Amino acid sequence: MLLSMKDINKSFSGVSVLRDASLEVAPGEVMALIGQNGAGKSTMIKILTGAYRKDSGSIQFDGTQVDFSAPAGAQAAGIATVYQELNLAPHRTVAENIFLSREPRRWGLLDRRRMRAEASRVLARFKLELDVDRPLEDFSAATRQMVAIARGVTQNARLVIMDEPTSSLDEREVGVLFDTIRTLKADGVSTLFVSHRLSELYAVCDRVTIMRDGRTIGQHPMSEISRVELVRSMLGRELTAFATRAKDEARGSDLPVFLHAEDLHAGTRVRGVSLQVRRGEIAGLAGLLGAGRTETARLIFGADPRDGGRVAVEGRETSYREPVDAIRDGIGLVSEDRKVEGIVPELSVRENMTLAILPKLRVGGVVDRTRERAIVDRFIKALGVKCSSPEQPIRELSGGNQQKVLLARWLCTDPNLLIVDEPTRGIDVGAKAEILKLLRELADDGLSVLMISSELEELMAAADHVTVLSDGQSVAVLAADELSEERLMTEMAHQNEIGSEGARAA
Amino acid sequence: MAHILPSAPSSLLGRFMPRSNLALARLGVVLALLALILFGALRYDGFVGLFNILSFLKFNSMFALVALGMAFVIMTGGIDLSVGAAAALASVAAAICSTYGSAAGILGGLSAGLAVGLINGVVITGLRIQPFIATLATMLAANGSALLLAGNQSVSIATDNNFMAIGLNNFLGLPIPVWIVVFAYFGGWLTLERLPVGRRILAIGDGEATAKLMGLHVERTLLGVYLFSGLMAGTAGVILASSSFAGQPTEGIGWELIAIASVVVGGTLLTGGVGSVGATLAGALLLGLVFTVINFENGKGWISLSSSWQPVIRGLFLLAVVVLQAKLAGTRRNSP
Structure with a gap:
């Protein structure tokens, strides 16, 4: 040895x-x-x-x-x-x-x-x-x-x-x-x-x-x-949560469309992306790294300016210039990079969770601690955040629990659409299933979710349909019954010869 | 999102553009320096005269040395607020020791500077105190020690030996302090650009935890950097004592800020990891030159600015240069 x-x-x-x-x-x-x-x-x-x-x-x-x-x-x-x-x-x-x-x-x-x-x-x-x-x-x-x-x-x-x-x-x-x-x-x-x-x-x-x-x-x-x-x-236990908790029934296309994006353009990274998310469904966004997934999300969220295309929310055309505008319409974005753009490591679970709604909790300029505490307790329980107390610094939590706190941060703003970018990155298998299950439950309650993921299994397990991006363009929309690892990879490799080496295929 | 492919070969335009924001900042400080020299040369008689140039260089040698030490500290991501007080303490120590001979005077001054640097280094690396706090403490301590040692007044140097020659004499046509600056900066450049330790200093500034994982001796290097900063402050103190014929316990107040300003104008990132020795010198000279220009302007009689105005103008000038640099860097960042 x-x-x-x-x-x-x-x-x-x-x-x-x-x-x-x-x-x-x-x-x-x-x-x-x-x-x-x-x-x-x-x-x-x-x-x-x-x-x-x-x-x-x-x-x-x-x-x-x-x-x-x-x-x-x-x-x-x-x-x-x-x-x-x-x-x-x-x-x-x-x-x-x-x-x-x-x-x-x-x-x-x-x-x-x-x-x-x-x-x-x-x-x-x-x-x-x-x-x-x-x-x-x-x-x-x-x-x-x-x-x-x-x-x-x-x-x-x-x-x-x-x-x-x-x-x-x-x-x-x-x-x-x-x-x-x-x-x-x-x-x-x-x-x-x-x-x-x-x-x-x-x-x-x-x-x-x-x-x-x-x-x-x-x-x-x-x-x-x-x-x-x-x-x-x-x-150390039977794995049941993963992949089985899929769509019970194919979600009807009768649900009203919440978000409709058409022919989005921005620089060289986004060159014609269209997608839509209905109320109460999880829409997947797939593609290789660099295909323009995160960029598309940022365009929708108003974080980057777009060169062309239209975004309509509940049928109304929007022109967000800053994330604040999107947030006002009930859109939230949980970014890919938890450590850099998400958590504030030294702050407590409570403080991290209520960061986005502090303005709403103010009474005469001072934060209403009782209401804050009530909200925090509710979400810790609802999402099953494992922490010793709401005052525990968030950096001491595991990746999965940090992610839950970030989700809670947006959920307590009572959003209509949540864009989650790689929600399970760096999270262990058990917590992954939990996060996906949570997103599903939220969708069942009427929340629209746009989920960006690199993990094909995850998209197959959680999404009602998946829009595939390749090289900055949306190249396919796959319904739940069309989803397979094979099919996703084929579409992702669309016009993308270098992507077809299939290195990850076991 | 991170880009996927190794970046494409630089465009034709890219080839003629400075490669980094640091290079642009360097360009900015050199341009500003040249512009100010041109302005002075056209406007004032005797501005580019030999006497003026030599006295300008001699006077600014102390700031240049302190700025060099500061540059290395800042490159590691730290800061050294104690340099001004250390220089004052060193000038007092040098003055007192000069009665035992010129060598004793020099040694006394340098030791005082090194002692402050040693304390900084040990407290920061050994006790893991943040550089800002640690050097703030040593700044106060050095300041107090200088006053105690000097008995609240300036201390005359010995005039019966050649300790005062350091500040008075020329060697090959240049004042000795200027030679010291030349050697120090050459050594600094060599260390940073041509010796392995220079690369490691920058790597530590890039990320201390990473540097440690890469197997670098972080503590040892940091200790060395603070010692060097102390040594530079000590050298400045010796020059101060020798050229003003006295140890000056109350001099040096605010030197650390001038040094930080010089370093920043020279394009060194305050967060560490990037820096240049040459541009630090240009930054120090630029700040000194602003001062000289104000004196010349006063001499012309058109305006009469009290000495209180000088820091104001220096500050505004510094702001202008930094904004210029940010603009240059910004245009580059936004171009594809």
Whole structure:
């Protein structure tokens, strides 16, 4: 074994988060590590990479007993980590990012020519041709991730840890990433792959380690475990909520149309999008990353100016110039990036929830705390937000619960249409089903929902119909009975040859 | 939403445009500097005379040094409010020590500056206190120490050795403080652009947590940066003592703001991660030049501005330059 972690224990202020957890990775192996949020995956990784210290247990790497006290030590030993969100140093160039902390030198000075040449050479191995002198922030998420991997490779890494590397990549980019993993594998480099997307695990991983409640509860070859078994052992219970709670009946087209958008145009990203959402239905919006989904949502919401097209709400033509105008008409937008555009991490659950309705709660300029409290209590209960109290800082909540608070923030404004952009990103399987179920219940009560999602299963499980975007244009509207993974992918790949590699098809 | 494809090769136009907003800001400060020099040269006699140029450079050498230290601190995402007080303390220490010889005077001044920098660095990295708070505290402490040490008055330097030569003499036609600035800035440029540590300083400013995960020695680097800022303040203090023949416990008030202004005008982001040594020098000279122009204007007799007006005009000028930079950066950002 290249890596063998045994009987790892760790607790934070008395709360035990790892209990005799173990993890093994063989040389050249791609090992999947899965588990719900809070199962202990990231703690395990952080202990391995020296970001945390273990309380007890043993770690053997490459034949020697190790216990890294800082990330620098793990890197030197040959463990490279590609983090989900922390994407290197954005203002620094590609070449600098690859070589930071191990810059090639000549007479003590930076050897910039060699740094550039080496950077280009290692990127070429992954079929990437970049101007390595440009700041990293100029490139897409996928490219930045490749740069992070290239950084690992130049460190002569024996093990590359990828923490949810695909969460911000589109299908084609995932394909490139998988090729990279295979290249690494061919060179005998092992990969530890953390992901919430099951199909990806089957596409690229050799074995899987499953964690639950701080324990390692199984280790299987991928070929010997079915999806259902995998999910079952991860959740520790029968999975019923997902995919089954679909549409009871095909929602009648007799419902009145709430939102009608026609031939929207804006810049190069949106070039002819039409869609409609009826009262009380969940309309899906599908497409590859960059197809114009978020941009379309922002146009409807009045957050960006549109160059052309019409938006009608309940038959009335609108011309929102700012989100405030859309909000006045009862439209809400829960954005894709919870951390940046959504939550205020230091504020409490209560404060986060009532942010949008504070003006309405004012009595003579002062917030009416009693009414505020009543509203907060009602939504915490209604949405099942798990928090110790409304005063708990929201950053301490899990991703799924944070998302619920954000939904509540809009719901307490009593909206007519809620646009949700990737509502379940980075949320574990159980909470995902709960969020979807919640949206369904809200729709049943008459709320219109426009749901943007990259996850096909999610669209199939929740949407009454799905509008597919490709390259900034709406190319198809699929009714509930036409929805299949196959069909969605075909439409998304519409006139989009590069998208048809089907890398994610398991 | 993030873009998908690696960006297309830059357009023809793009090739002739500065690559980053920082480059545009640099362009802005250099343009403003040139415009002001041109204005002065056309309007005032003796403005571009050798005497005026040398005394201008000598006087501004202290600000330039403090600004250099500040630039490095700000590039890491921090701030050092203690530089002015540290320079005042250093001038007092230098004056007192100068009685034991010129070397002792220099060493005393530099040590005082380094001591303040050391305290800053240790408090910020070891005790994890925010730089703003930590250096605010050391600013007050250094200010008080300088007054205590000097007994509430300025302290004469020894005149029986050549400590005063630092502020008086020229070397190869340039005042010694100007040489010090040249060396310090060359060293600063070399460190930032050509040494690995420079790249790491910027990476830390880009994101401290990320830098740590990338295996950089964040604490060590930050400590070094605050020490350097202290050293620069100490050097400025030595120059101050030597050229005014006295340790000045009440000088240095507001220097930190001039330094921050110079750094910002030079296009360094206050949030860290981006910065330039050359543009910091241009920024420091620009702010100094505004002051000189006002003096010349007063000398012409057309207007008579009291010294209280100088900061007002400096402030307005600073605002104008920053707005200009934002405009330049804005047009670029909006173009496809």
